[in-house]
Amino acid sequence: MRMVEVKQVSKSFGARNNLVRALNNISFTIDRGEFVGVMGPSGAGKTTLLNIMSTIDRPSVGRVYVAGQEITALPERDLATFRRENIGFIFQDFNLLPALSVSENLVMVLSMLKIPRDEVQKRLAYYSEHLNLNKLLTRYPNELSIGQKQRVAAARALMTQPKILFADEPTGSLDSKSATELLQYLATINLENETTIMMVTHDAFTASYCNRIVFIKDGAFYSEVVRAGSRQQFFNQIIDMQAAIGGGKISDFRNRD
Amino acid sequence: MILETAIKNFRRHLAGRVLYLVALALLVMVSYDCLTTFQDSFISRISQGNPALVALLLLFFSLLGFSVLIIFYANRFFIHQHRSEIGLMIISGLSRGQIALIFFLETLFGELLALGFGLLLGLLTNKLFAMLLLRLMGLRAATNHWFSFSALWKTSLGFLIVFALVGIFDSSRIFSLRTVRLLYPNELGDIRQRNSWLNRLLAWLGPLLVIGGYVAVFKLSWIHFMETLRFSDRTATNTVLIMGALILGIWFCFRNTLPALFSWLQGTKWAYDQQRILDLATTGQEVQFHHQSLTLTTLFVTASVVLLGFASVLYSDGFRNLEEEAPIDLVADRQFHDHVLQQIKAKGGHLQRLAHLPVKIMPVTLHGPKSDVIMSQATMPIEIVGMHNYLQIQRHQKNLLPVILDRNQALFISQDFQYQHVHLHELMRNQVQFADGKLPRLQIVAFSRVYPLGSNLFFGNVLVVPDDIFEQIPSANSRVLVGYRLKKIAPDSPFLKKIDDDSYQSKASRQMRYRHPQQLQKAQITIYQDVKRDLSNAYISSNYSVRGPSQVLLQRVLGAIVFVIGLLAILMTFAWASVCSLRELSEVERTRFDYLTLTKIGIDQHHLLRYSNWKNRMLFLSPVIFGIGNGLLVMRFVGLYLNHLPMKLLYLLTAAVFIVYWCFYLFTSYNYRRIIKMTTPPDQQGR
Numbered sequence: 001m002r003m004v005e006v007k008q009v010s011k012s013f014g015a016r017n018n019l020v021r022a023l024n025n026i027s028f029t030i031d032r033g034e035f036v037g038v039m040g041p042s043g044a045g046k047t048t049l050l051n052i053m054s055t056i057d058r059p060s061v062g063r064v065y066v067a068g069q070e071i072t073a074l075p076e077r078d079l080a081t082f083r084r085e086n087i088g089f090i091f092q093d094f095n096l097l098p099a100l101s102v103s104e105n106l107v108m109v110l111s112m113l114k115i116p117r118d119e120v121q122k123r124l125a126y127y128s129e130h131l132n133l134n135k136l137l138t139r140y141p142n143e144l145s146i147g148q149k150q151r152v153a154a155a156r157a158l159m160t161q162p163k164i165l166f167a168d169e170p171t172g173s174l175d176s177k178s179a180t181e182l183l184q185y186l187a188t189i190n191l192e193n194e195t196t197i198m199m200v201t202h203d204a205f206t207a208s209y210c211n212r213i214v215f216i217k218d219g220a221f222y223s224e225v226v227r228a229g230s231r232q233q234f235f236n237q238i239i240d241m242q243a244a245i246g247g248g249k250i251s252d253f254r255n256r257d
Numbered sequence: 258m259i260l261e262t263a264i265k266n267f268r269r270h271l272a273g274r275v276l277y278l279v280a281l282a283l284l285v286m287v288s289y290d291c292l293t294t295f296q297d298s299f300i301s302r303i304s305q306g307n308p309a310l311v312a313l314l315l316l317f318f319s320l321l322g323f324s325v326l327i328i329f330y331a332n333r334f335f336i337h338q339h340r341s342e343i344g345l346m347i348i349s350g351l352s353r354g355q356i357a358l359i360f361f362l363e364t365l366f367g368e369l370l371a372l373g374f375g376l377l378l379g380l381l382t383n384k385l386f387a388m389l390l391l392r393l394m395g396l397r398a399a400t401n402h403w404f405s406f407s408a409l410w411k412t413s414l415g416f417l418i419v420f421a422l423v424g425i426f427d428s429s430r431i432f433s434l435r436t437v438r439l440l441y442p443n444e445l446g447d448i449r450q451r452n453s454w455l456n457r458l459l460a461w462l463g464p465l466l467v468i469g470g471y472v473a474v475f476k477l478s479w480i481h482f483m484e485t486l487r488f489s490d491r492t493a494t495n496t497v498l499i500m501g502a503l504i505l506g507i508w509f510c511f512r513n514t515l516p517a518l519f520s521w522l523q524g525t526k527w528a529y530d531q532q533r534i535l536d537l538a539t540t541g542q543e544v545q546f547h548h549q550s551l552t553l554t555t556l557f558v559t560a561s562v563v564l565l566g567f568a569s570v571l572y573s574d575g576f577r578n579l580e581e582e583a584p585i586d587l588v589a590d591r592q593f594h595d596h597v598l599q600q601i602k603a604k605g606g607h608l609q610r611l612a613h614l615p616v617k618i619m620p621v622t623l624h625g626p627k628s629d630v631i632m633s634q635a636t637m638p639i640e641i642v643g644m645h646n647y648l649q650i651q652r653h654q655k656n657l658l659p660v661i662l663d664r665n666q667a668l669f670i671s672q673d674f675q676y677q678h679v680h681l682h683e684l685m686r687n688q689v690q691f692a693d694g695k696l697p698r699l700q701i702v703a704f705s706r707v708y709p710l711g712s713n714l715f716f717g718n719v720l721v722v723p724d725d726i727f728e729q730i731p732s733a734n735s736r737v738l739v740g741y742r743l744k745k746i747a748p749d750s751p752f753l754k755k756i757d758d759d760s761y762q763s764k765a766s767r768q769m770r771y772r773h774p775q776q777l778q779k780a781q782i783t784i785y786q787d788v789k790r791d792l793s794n795a796y797i798s799s800n801y802s803v804r805g806p807s808q809v810l811l812q813r814v815l816g817a818i819v820f821v822i823g824l825l826a827i828l829m830t831f832a833w834a835s836v837c838s839l840r841e842l843s844e845v846e847r848t849r850f851d852y853l854t855l856t857k858i859g860i861d862q863h864h865l866l867r868y869s870n871w872k873n874r875m876l877f878l879s880p881v882i883f884g885i886g887n888g889l890l891v892m893r894f895v896g897l898y899l900n901h902l903p904m905k906l907l908y909l910l911t912a913a914v915f916i917v918y919w920c921f922y923l924f925t926s927y928n929y930r931r932i933i934k935m936t937t938p939p940d941q942q943g944r
């Protein structure tokens with residue numbers, strides 16, 4: 001079943017004389033339950049693509065379907081409902097409302113949706129158990145380490161039980177241990193709940209948790225790598241592709257291997 | 258949950274907003290005070306004959322208008338501060354309506370708190386307010402009208418409407434925010450704009466307009482408009498031109514010139530050798546981003562200084578003029594003596610005769626430095642009184658200059674002299690020569706602005722001379738004024754007002770025709786009473802005067818205006834400074850990550866904080882200094898025009914304005930540092 005379909009999307013920024021084409025007629029699809037990574041050199045348009053797919057931005061040309069709806073045609077009014085029901089988002093930095101405690105951050109959207117109290121509590125218990133947040137629930141965001149924040153962010157994004165989860169370099173500011181932990185959680189959730197995940201990353205190691213990697217370059221689809229064998233094999237394939245596309249870091253290889 | 262989030266947001270930001278809320282509370286307080294005082298029965302009785310008290314209502318409405326402005330700007334900065342939070346809420350699936358509601362509630366809590374607190378303060382300070390006002394108006398009365406239900410609800414209603422209005426603005430802004438911009442703020446757009454030719458043009462135009470405005474202040478005639486407020490006049494066009502040039506110039510300076518200058522500085526080599534200059538250069542973007550509020554800051558500071566300047570002029574000049582009036586209640590000359598006295602006695606007034614003053618008149622010439630300026634023609638008519646009579650009146654009118662004149666000495670009394678740009682020591686080197694050649698020349702040895710029995714009884718300049726000389730002066734056109742003390746009639750009663758009005762009507766006033774002023778021997782003076790002729794070159798003086806109605810009215814008008822203007826300037830300073838502080842604090846959210854990165858690079862925190870302090874100071878105080886410069890320049894000009902502007906008082910008040918902004922700057926930079934330290938991740942906080 002199709003979860004996402006991107007059809008001939010282009011996006012340009014700026015005015016006539018210094019136009020930047022961030023995306024150039026890109027098309028691809030994601031099926032339900034996939035864990036897709038998006039990679040490419042810096043400035044390739046990964047963030048732009050993710051923003052367009054997650055309703056944060058709109059394309060200049062082209063159409064995007066998510067969960068069967070054409071989000072590029074939805075008015076802002078309906079987008080709010082759509083986001084609540086279908087998508088979750090993890091950013092690199094800013095993920096939590098600083099004024100609210102961890103548990104409040106987690107339940108805020110749900111309580112505004114008029115979801116029954118015990119259901120909310122059930123989900124809260126489930127995800128805080130799952131992401132190991134039980135001791136953090138009463139703390140405030142500025143009292144958390146960055147890794148803890150990212151875990152809370154993941155829980156917050158998952159609380160609404162979205163059909164698809166977008167993540168833009170979620171492990172970018174984490175040390176390798178926290179990063180591995182977070183990725184393992186994401187992989188588990190992807191398997192257990194059949195949550196579709198699309199994740200932008202620079203890092204081959206992070207990408208190796210996915211089961212398909214889409215490479216883009218200069219705003220266009222470049223190639224893709226599908227995981228077939230072990231994670232180590234997949235990792236090597238990704239490194240090779242990065243080398244081919246240019247802009248990958250060879251140091252990744254040395255550090256992880 | 259919406260409510261809960263709003264409350265928590267409110268609590269989180271309270272520390273940084275507390276001064277803003279205090280400023281808002283002060284606005285509410287003064288608004289309430291205005292209304293209650295205006296409704297006070299004692300004051301409204303006076304105000305029937307006194308249009309100046311309407312100034313209180315004007316103040317009330319201008320405060321409401323000003324509140325709209327400052328709340329609008331404050332909320333704009335709050336939204337700026339909340340950008341990424343709003344973005345997160347949008348992407349979590351909250352509708353714009355819900356977000357707008359959260360934001361509205363969050364601001365409303367603060368506003369309601371300020372409203373309640375302000376009303377409470379209003380109740381407490383009302384007596385003080387009324388007392389100050391009455392004091393300035395020269396009234397000795399106690400009002401005890403501190404609680405007024407109608408003022409209470411009118412003030413509340415006024416401010417609630419203001420809150421709702423700004424709430425609607427805010428909501429529409431939240432609805433129009435673009436999600437991408439919230440989550441990925443980018444400065445690219447600004448950089449592109451900076452290179453266009455239009456921008457370069459405006460960058461040059463800004464300073465040119467400001468300088469042009471300054472030159473125009475001194476070269477074009479505009480001050481006349483300030484006095485008449487008549488729009489048909491050419492001076493009105495000039496005033497509008499000057500103001501427009503200054504406002505536009507300041508705006509372009511902040512919008513285009515400074516950012517362009519700073520980005521140029523950033524590119525130069527020597528900026529890299531001077532840490533301070535490089536720091537300065539990096540603030541260019543922020544200046545451009547906030548050019549609106551920086552412009553407004555400059556304008557408000559200018560306005561505050563100018564308002565305070567006018568208040569101090571009115572206060573010291575106006576009140577001095579009032580003090581120079583005779584404290585003698587009634588003065589009449591022979592002609593109207595019996596008639597006026599009868600009228601007053603018929604009303605039950607009691608009169609006590611104090612002194613009489615014979616006055617003679619004759620053309621004279623001054624010999625000495627600047628004599629032509631002082632006379633403004635070759636000769637001038639002068640009224641003459643004898644020293645003995647003058648000293649007699651001095652017993653009752655304590656503000657008369659006590660002088661003992663020797664042979665051939667004279668005291669010169671004039672209210673025009675001060676406006677003639679002549680120094681006192683130059684006047685003192687002048688000698689008086691009378692038209693009657695037999696009289697000796699007199700040396701001017703003293704000068705005063707205070708006329709015996711009051712200035713409105715005289716045509717123009719008065720000379721006090723030794724008695725033997727006074728005897729020798731021919732008594733053509735002479736008159737005798739008699740001063741009385743008046744009892745059992747209130748000075749502001751309508752009856753006395755009528756007598757006062759009558760004294761200005763043509764029947765009562767004497768008109769003087771002065772001919773052939775080129776040569777002293779040929780100069781002639783004719784005095785008419787009640788004759789309608791062509792008197793284009795004529796002076797008019799009253800024949801009798803009642804102290805009371807006009808002075809009382811003048812003092813009340815002056816008092817009310819000084820009070821209102823001063824208060825407005827002070828509140829404006831305080832409230833706007835608090836908004837500036839919010840502007841700086843709203844930047845913290847954006848810059849704290851930069852700081853975080855810089856600390857990670859290894860720049861020590863001490864250094865960073867010093868830089869942030871410096872940047873804050875620059876953004877906070879440079880428009881203030883600019884504004885103060887503007888204001889002082891304008892007042893300096895007004896001062897030249899008035900010749901005796903109390904500059905010291907103005908400097909003092911200006912310093913007070915600066916100190917208010919400085920205190921707000923300290924508060925801001927303290928909070929700024931607090932927030933930056935707070936955002937340092939726990940593992941970096943040195944515990």
Ligand SMILES: Nc1ncnc2c1ncn2[C@@H]1O[C@H](COP(=O)(O)OP(=O)(O)OP(=O)(O)O)[C@@H](O)[C@H]1O
Binds near residue numbers: 040047443445
């Ligand atoms: N708001 C914008 N205005 C103008 N150009 C933009 C804007 N946002 C992105 N771009 C340009 O679009 C291109 C794609 O940017 P994007 O952020 O999508 O790259 P990316 O693949 O996420 O890069 P990175 O790996 O460095 O994050 C870049 O050339 C960038 O300069």
Ligand SMILES: [Mg+2]
Binds near residue numbers: 046047048
């Ligand atoms: Mg990116």
